[in-house]
Amino acid sequence: MPDNEIVLEMSHISKNFPGVLALDDVSISLHKGEILGLLGENGAGKSTLIKILSGAYSLEKGKIIIDGIEHKFSGPHESLSAGIRVIYQELTSFEPLTVLENIFAGEVVTNKAGFVSWRKMAAEAKKMLANLGSDINPFTLMENLNVAGKQVVEIAKAIHGNVKILVMDEPTSALDEKDVNILYSVIRKLRDQGVAIIYISHRMEEIFQITDRVIVLRDGKKVGDSKTSDTNKSDLVNLIVGRELSEQYPKRDIKKGKVIFEVKNLSYLNKVKNVSLSLCEGEIVAFFGLLGAGTHQLFSILFGDKKATSGEIYVEGKKLKISSPNIAKKNGLGYIPIDRKEEGIAIVMDIKQNITSSNIEQIGNGFILNRKIEKEHAYKWFNVLNIKAPSIDTMASSLSGGNQQKVVVAKWLEKNSKILLMNEPTRGIDVGSKAEIYLIAEDLCEKGVGVLMVSSELPEIMAISDRVIVMRDGGIVGEFVTKETSQEELMHIASA
Amino acid sequence: MQPKTKKSFKLTDTYILLVILVVLFAFFSLANKQFIAYNNISTMLKNMVLTGVLALGLTPLMIARGLDISFGNSISFTSVVMAVLFTVGGLNLWLSLLIGVLVATLIGFINGLLIEKFDLIPIILTLGTMAILQALALVVANTFTQTYSILMLTDQLYYFATRTFLKIPYPLFILIIFVAIFWFVLTKTKVGRTIYLIGANPKVAYLCGVKVTKVKILLYTFMGFVAGIGAVLIVSLTGVGMSYHGAKLSLPTLSAVLLGGISLMGGSGSVWGTLIGVLIVTVIFNGLSVLNVPSYYIQLFQGLALIIIVAAYEIRNKRAQAF
Numbered sequence: 001m002p003d004n005e006i007v008l009e010m011s012h013i014s015k016n017f018p019g020v021l022a023l024d025d026v027s028i029s030l031h032k033g034e035i036l037g038l039l040g041e042n043g044a045g046k047s048t049l050i051k052i053l054s055g056a057y058s059l060e061k062g063k064i065i066i067d068g069i070e071h072k073f074s075g076p077h078e079s080l081s082a083g084i085r086v087i088y089q090e091l092t093s094f095e096p097l098t099v100l101e102n103i104f105a106g107e108v109v110t111n112k113a114g115f116v117s118w119r120k121m122a123a124e125a126k127k128m129l130a131n132l133g134s135d136i137n138p139f140t141l142m143e144n145l146n147v148a149g150k151q152v153v154e155i156a157k158a159i160h161g162n163v164k165i166l167v168m169d170e171p172t173s174a175l176d177e178k179d180v181n182i183l184y185s186v187i188r189k190l191r192d193q194g195v196a197i198i199y200i201s202h203r204m205e206e207i208f209q210i211t212d213r214v215i216v217l218r219d220g221k222k223v224g225d226s227k228t229s230d231t232n233k234s235d236l237v238n239l240i241v242g243r244e245l246s247e248q249y250p251k252r253d254i255k256k257g258k259v260i261f262e263v264k265n266l267s268y269l270n271k272v273k274n275v276s277l278s279l280c281e282g283e284i285v286a287f288f289g290l291l292g293a294g295t296h297q298l299f300s301i302l303f304g305d306k307k308a309t310s311g312e313i314y315v316e317g318k319k320l321k322i323s324s325p326n327i328a329k330k331n332g333l334g335y336i337p338i339d340r341k342e343e344g345i346a347i348v349m350d351i352k353q354n355i356t357s358s359n360i361e362q363i364g365n366g367f368i369l370n371r372k373i374e375k376e377h378a379y380k381w382f383n384v385l386n387i388k389a390p391s392i393d394t395m396a397s398s399l400s401g402g403n404q405q406k407v408v409v410a411k412w413l414e415k416n417s418k419i420l421l422m423n424e425p426t427r428g429i430d431v432g433s434k435a436e437i438y439l440i441a442e443d444l445c446e447k448g449v450g451v452l453m454v455s456s457e458l459p460e461i462m463a464i465s466d467r468v469i470v471m472r473d474g475g476i477v478g479e480f481v482t483k484e485t486s487q488e489e490l491m492h493i494a495s496a
Numbered sequence: 497m498q499p500k501t502k503k504s505f506k507l508t509d510t511y512i513l514l515v516i517l518v519v520l521f522a523f524f525s526l527a528n529k530q531f532i533a534y535n536n537i538s539t540m541l542k543n544m545v546l547t548g549v550l551a552l553g554l555t556p557l558m559i560a561r562g563l564d565i566s567f568g569n570s571i572s573f574t575s576v577v578m579a580v581l582f583t584v585g586g587l588n589l590w591l592s593l594l595i596g597v598l599v600a601t602l603i604g605f606i607n608g609l610l611i612e613k614f615d616l617i618p619i620i621l622t623l624g625t626m627a628i629l630q631a632l633a634l635v636v637a638n639t640f641t642q643t644y645s646i647l648m649l650t651d652q653l654y655y656f657a658t659r660t661f662l663k664i665p666y667p668l669f670i671l672i673i674f675v676a677i678f679w680f681v682l683t684k685t686k687v688g689r690t691i692y693l694i695g696a697n698p699k700v701a702y703l704c705g706v707k708v709t710k711v712k713i714l715l716y717t718f719m720g721f722v723a724g725i726g727a728v729l730i731v732s733l734t735g736v737g738m739s740y741h742g743a744k745l746s747l748p749t750l751s752a753v754l755l756g757g758i759s760l761m762g763g764s765g766s767v768w769g770t771l772i773g774v775l776i777v778t779v780i781f782n783g784l785s786v787l788n789v790p791s792y793y794i795q796l797f798q799g800l801a802l803i804i805i806v807a808a809y810e811i812r813n814k815r816a817q818a819f
Contacts, residue, residue, distance in 0.1 A: 368685055
């Protein structure tokens with residue numbers, strides 16, 4: 001399908017963030033009417049690349065050439081006027097407004113008298129949607145559409161006007177199979193109209209179904225670039241993951257102790273259904289599930305952030321009602337949330353204040369805060385976890401993601417938690433820090449801590465967990481000893 | 497990457513404010529000699545006590561992302577309650593004052609309870625209580641005396657309001673004690689750290705096991721108590737309980753707090769910042785009235801000053817964020 005006309009060339013792009021080289025001399029090209037798959041793990045540099053293309057990040061090193069003209073975007077509006085559109089994973093539609101209003105957000109079509117002409121706009125919107133093969137009524141409220149419908153409207157909105165390059169960031173992550181097919185036909189239609197498409201996805205099957213060419217990023221570098229038909233799934237997986245994580249971090253054989261944490265028939269509305277599990281001292285149990293499987297909700301409940309509608313929780317054999325994080329903490333639980341910046345770390349405070357934040361009551365006698373003790377405690381974990389910063393007085397905001405995450409971990413080491421809940425502990429952090437987080441988890445296990453982990457990265461689960469529990473639609477659909485299963489099996493069960 | 501520590505950042509802010517204070521003081525002293533006369537300084541300090549005490553009460557509350565704008569009307573209402581109890585009811589002076597302070601504390605507690613339990617926006621909820629308290633102040637005063645102002649003159653209060661110790665007016669000692677307590681709590685105690693943590697990120701604090709709701713209700717309750725102390729001060733300084741006593745207190749107090757470096761987003765601010773903010777606001781308004789600027793222009797200037805302060809901080813923050 002692709003003819004030879006090159007629409008976009010990004011050459012020798014590098015981007016530095018404090019402590020991380022997010023992109024390292026990456027070059028990509030894109031042809032007219034081509035669907036390019038962009039692959040890579042979380043933190044491989046995909047979103048950084050896209051944000052540079054969309055003008056959200058400034059270009060520091062390298063060139064962007066569109067239709068032969070070099071561009072230097074100083075903001076998203078310049079990227080827009082160069083014909084680039086990005087549809088992000090989290091849709092940005094205005095829910096309480098109509099489809100029509102969403103498509104024409106920011107501009108209106110007027111009649112001769114200068115009034116808004118709803119009739120003209122509706123006709124045009126209908127035409128645009130029909131072009132995409134959709135019969136959505138333009139006057140439907142956005143919030144009444146399903147995710148696929150919203151996607152279609154987002155696409156209509158994005159391609160409205162002069163569009164040369166459309167970037168789609170994991171467009172199918174919340175879609176079921178039928179809706180995925182609708183989306184595919186829309187994407188193919190666009191391609192046939194000459195739009196160049198960059199398609200980001202984690203799902204291997206999709207890449208082979210929809211893309212013409214694939215580029216793989218790993219740790220900020222381009223490690224693969226070939227026609228989709230010239231490659232196969234296992235080659236791609238190897239390129240994405242690099243060496244098998246389990247080869248890099250051989251799992252230590254840690255002796256398991258007694259059961260310290262048990263959950264029986266836990267439910268929460270219809271999001272979590274009848275979940276039971278148990279965790280031993282020194283054990284790492286991983287939860288795996290696709291988006292909406294209920295793993296995140298489950299962890300929120302276990303730490304008392306949400307209240308279970310039914311079920312029982314036992315800590316070291318004692319039945320508990322965990323109705324707040326305070327109670328969870330007092331009973332030896334620690335929680336590393338998925339959203340580090342919003343829930344894990346207070347970025348306007350410094351490292352030592354963050355580390356001691358879960359343990360303020362122990363820093364000094366009575367109601368006095370003893371700063372000397374605070375410094376000693378913080379300094380200890382600062383060294384143990386090898387946090388890379390000038391000092392413990394450094395503000396959390398100036399740390400890299402990996403070091404921020406170490407601070408969050410340190411918080412619960414400081415509290416001496418016996419049961420650690422880690423929700424996507426390595427999301428958005430560099431490979432080096434990931435490895436360190438794994439080592440920390442294993443060190444903790446050796447000291448008798450039990451770790452529950454949610455992860456969407458299968459290589460990570462395979463590398464460090466003892467057991468894997470797979471969830472789908474809020475319920476447990478499979479439980480495996482990690483050594484006796486495979487990534488393929490887990491993915492199959494999670495998505496069946 | 498230049499790591500900026502919080503300490504050096506805060507100090508620069510406080511220094512800038514100190515320089516502004518000195519410049520303003522020098523300007524008014526040169527413009528009118530009367531400004532630095534003992535009598536004027538003494539009046540200025542006495543006036544400052546009320547703004548100061550209220551601003552200090554707001555400091556921990558606003559650091560923890562709370563806000564109360566009803567304290568002025570709480571003072572009006574409480575002063576009326578005190579005066580009615582004492583003058584009409586014939587109650588013992590100390591008991592009247594105590595009941596008044598308790599009433600104000602209760603008002604603060606109700607504010608906090610409603611805001612935190614129902615997750616309401618503080619400025620809206622306290623705007624509501626503000627109107628209710630104003631009305632109640634008028635109703636109570638009117639019911640018992642058919643006026644809006646009730647005499648509450650006693651030797652003890654007069655003595656407290658007018659005497660000095662080492663040439664320092666008595667009420668100023670209240671402010672000094674408040675500064676000492678607030679400074680100690682915010683910088684030296686676990687509660688102080690918890691307050692900053694809540695302001696820095698309430699969700700993070702909650703997930704660290706901090707009882708955010710409880711702490712914030714306590715801070716609102718304490719702000720109520722502070723308003724009660726404010727009512728005692730205003731009754732002693734003026735000798736009346738009046739339904740309009742607190743009407744003009746919100747603006748200078750909030751201006752002082754915001755000037756002192758407290759952000760509506762929480763997490764930042766200090767007792768010293770607030771104190772310098774109070775001094776600056778007091779110097780400006782006293783200075784202007786010494787220069788015989790008509791009061792309506794002073795009010796115009798008050799509004800203008802508030803907008804300038806907020807805008808200046810916002811601009812500076814935007815600059816700090818740009819990279």
